[in-house]
Amino acid sequence: MMSIVGNILDTKDYFLGRTPEWQLQFLNLVSMFVDTIVSTFNYTGLFGSSDKLDFTPIPLSEEGNDEKS
């Protein structure tokens, strides 16, 4: 993702005449912003995919006993 942003900035800087330092600073800012969003989603568990503990009772089948009789 950062390389995509870098390429976009390279193109933009060519026309605007900005320095590589500015680009590096901007990339760091984008990186921090992405990290913040990812951390927020991880912390809130908004997109958590892990299973939840479910203790709903399931009676075990007694088919084995039925077959014997």
Added chain:
Amino acid sequence: MKRAKGIVTLLVVVMMTSCAWKNMTPATEVVYEGELIGNGTVTYPSAEKAVEICMMTKACMGLSEFNYPLPRIRGMGGGNAVECGGTLKKGCYEADPGEVRDGVITVPEGGDIDIIAHECVHHWLYMHTGDLDPNHESEMFLTCGGKYKLEGESD
């Protein structure tokens, strides 16, 4: 600039609402108690996954060759945390130093199943060394304890 302010505001709102969700409430009703895989006549939907996670934790800790018993489990309803040593946590492991070493994992119904890995590290440590390591000093919590490592949210 306005767009940036909007994004920051959105993040703050999400963070604040998530804090509200994370309030821990004590689960006080026992909804299941017995063996990890089921208690003979009744089992539960998460049993197979819980056993799988606990056995994977054992293998991760290099203890596969030892024939230690699985922990028992107590599922609690009515809240999202369990009382453990006077504080509310996402899971709790209690060692049972009887004639045969044993232990019980207590977890809230609806909790994240990954907490089983953390509690199983306590269990296998207790089985192997006799010390369940309540202070999480073993590196096994980092390497084998799933995503709940040393957060202090479980025992």
